[in-house]
Amino acid sequence: MAIRDTARGDTARRVTIADVATEAGVSRATVSRVVNGLATVDPAIAARVDDAVARLGYRPSETARNLSLGRTNTVAVVVPDLGNPMFQAILRGVTRAAAADGYRVLVGDTQEDAAAEKDAAIEARRRCDALVLCGPRMDDEVLDEVLVAASPVAVVNRAVDEPAVPQVAMDYGQAIGLIIDHLVGLGHRHLLYLGGPIASASNRLRMAGLDDAAARHPELRIDRRTVGSSLDAGWASAEAVLDSGATGVVAYNDLIALGLLSRLRELDVAVPGRLSVVGVDDIPFARFSTPPLTTVHVPQEELGVRAWQRLFAVMRQDGDDPDAAADGTRWLQGRLEVRGSTGAAPA
Amino acid sequence: MAIRDTARGDTARRVTIADVATEAGVSRATVSRVVNGLATVDPAIAARVDDAVARLGYRPSETARNLSLGRTNTVAVVVPDLGNPMFQAILRGVTRAAAADGYRVLVGDTQEDAAAEKDAAIEARRRCDALVLCGPRMDDEVLDEVLVAASPVAVVNRAVDEPAVPQVAMDYGQAIGLIIDHLVGLGHRHLLYLGGPIASASNRLRMAGLDDAAARHPELRIDRRTVGSSLDAGWASAEAVLDSGATGVVAYNDLIALGLLSRLRELDVAVPGRLSVVGVDDIPFARFSTPPLTTVHVPQEELGVRAWQRLFAVMRQDGDDPDAAADGTRWLQGRLEVRGSTGAAPA
C-alpha cells in the first residue's frame, strides 16, 4: 500500500542538501544560502535551486540545523502534574506565546515527585534552548542548582532570590486578602482556611496572606486545616468544616471549594445561608456550580504567556544585560468574583 | 552573580567529547564507547574516562547525538485545543507512556484551526521521530497526505481506512447505545440529543450510535440539535431543551450536560423528576454536580497510552512488517455510570 511503499523502497533515503546541490549544479553552500533567503545569490541561480528543491521535495533536516546553529528553537516546560488544570493552563499559555516567536514546546511531567524534578528539568533542558519551571516542589538548594545548570530558566509561581532569573507568580497573598475582606464585610467573624499541599510555595503565599488579613482584622478568628488540592479532598472535609463552627470557608483552590459544596448539598447545609464558601482560581466550573462559586479570578494562561515573554527577552540579549530584561518576580494580581456561594453571616 | 558568571565568562564554552578525550588521554571514539557503556573498552581506560567526565562535568550534546544517530527520541503530539480536558488527558497519557520508553513529547496546539493542522503536524514531525494526531479536524484527503508525509503517525479518535496506521479511538457509538438503553429502560420515549462540533469525527460516531439505537427502539423519538461542546453551550441550550418536550437529554459531552444542569437549577426544573440528563466522558466534575451526573466513563488517558504503545511498536519494527504491530483501529469501550441525574420518565 501507498504508505508503506514511501516509507521503504530502494529510493527511500531522505533528500539532503547535497542532492539538491547536485540537481541544481551548484554547491551545498549556495543551496543553503538560497533556502535561507540570503540575498547574496544570483537570481538565476536561486531560481535553479528553488526549482530543484521543489522537484526533489527537499526539506532541510531540523536536526542538522540544530547542531550547526547551536540552537533548537524549542523550550522545555516542566510541570509537577499534567492533570492539574492550573498547569494545563500555564502550559497552554507558554505553548501559544512561544509559537508566536517560532518556538516549540517540549513537555515534562514529574507526576508530583519532587525528587524527580531536578533530573527531569536538566534532561529536558539538554535538548532545548531554555526551560520553564512551573511550581517546582524541590527545595531551595536544589532549585538553585537547577537554575545554574539549566540556564536560561524562567520560574512560574515560585519566587527565587535571584534578580536575573525571569519569574512570574500569582500574588496569592493578595487574593486571600480580597477574600477575607469580602467575608468580613459580610459580617463573618470566624473563618476556616482549607489548606493545600504543604510543599507548595503557593500555599505558603496564601498562609502569609492569612497572616496579613488577621493583622488587619484583630476581631477575626481564622482556623487552618490542611486538606489537599482535589475535589475529593474538599468533599471529604465537610464534616470537619461543620464541626469547626466557622461561618465562612476559604479554600486553597476551586477544586476543594467545589468538592465541599457538593458534599454540603448532600448534607442539606444551606450555602450561603448557614455557611459561605470561597475558592481561588476561577476555573470554568466555578460559574456553574450550585450555588455559583465566589472566587478570585486568576489569569492562569497569562502566567504562561508572561513567563515565555520574559524568558525570551533574556534569551535574545544573552550575554548583554540580563537584568534589563528580567527584573525579578512580576506578581500578577487577582480579581474577586462575587457569586452565590457567599452571603451575610448567620445571626 | 553566580548564575551570570557561569553563563558567560571566558571559559564558558561547553565541554565537548574532545575535551574529555584530551583530559583522559584517549581518542574521542573511546570516550563515546565508555559513555555509552560498550563493553569493548579496557577497564583501566574506562575508569580514566569516567574520571575525566566527572572532573569536567561532561554531558553529551543531545543535538549532536540526534544528528549522528538519526533519531531524536522525541514524539510530537498535535491537538486541536490544549484547553479541552479531553486532549489534556490524551496528552498526559502519551507523555507518561512515552517517558517510560525513554521518549519526550513535543506539543503542538492548532487552536481549533483545521487549516493549520497540516503544516503544524508536518513541521512538528520534522524535529521528532513520530507523530500522534489527536482528533484531527482536517478532511480525509489532507489527512491522507499527512499520514504519508509524517509517517510514522498514530491517530487518536478518528478512524482512517489504512490498516498500517496505528489507531485508537473511543467507541462513542457504543457509549450512546448504553445511554439510550438506560433511558429507555427508565421509560423515556422522547429524547433530545445535544450535538457537538459538526466537523468532529467523534460527533459523527455518536450520531451513528443514535441511528443504531433508534433502529433497536422503534417506539422511540430522538430529536437532534447542534449546540457545541462547552459549559456555556450547555447552559444556553436550556430553553430549547424545555421547548422540545423531551423527557431525557443526551449531551455530546459532560461539559454540555453540566452547563445544562446548572441552568436547569436556576430555572427550578427538577432533575431527574421532570428531565433526565446524561453526559459522555465522566470528567472528574461529573461526580460533584447537583445532582451527580449520569454519564459514560471514557478512559481518556488510556487513549494516549495506547496510541503511544501502538506507535512505538510500529517504530521498533520499522521496515519489517508494520501490519503485525498495527492492526487498524482499536476501539475502546465505555462504561455507563448511573448517578443522580437520570430517573424514571415523568408520567
Added chain:
DNA sequence: TTTCGCTGAGAAACCGGTTTCTCACCTAGA
C-alpha cells in the same frame, strides 16, 4: 619459534546542515 586470529583502541569518515575563507571575475577609476 613462527604464524594465525582475536582483542581493543585510534584514525577517519559520516550525519546534514551553516559559515568562514578563498579566489575568479567583473566593473569602475586612473
Added chain:
DNA sequence: TCTAGGTGAGAAACCGGTTTCTCAGCGAAA
C-alpha cells in the same frame, strides 16, 4: 589599458557526536 575594489560562488572547516575501518599487540596453536 591597467589596477584596485567589490561581488558572488565554491572549497573546506565546523557543529559534536557515532561508527566503520585499520592496525598494533597479544595469546594460542602448530
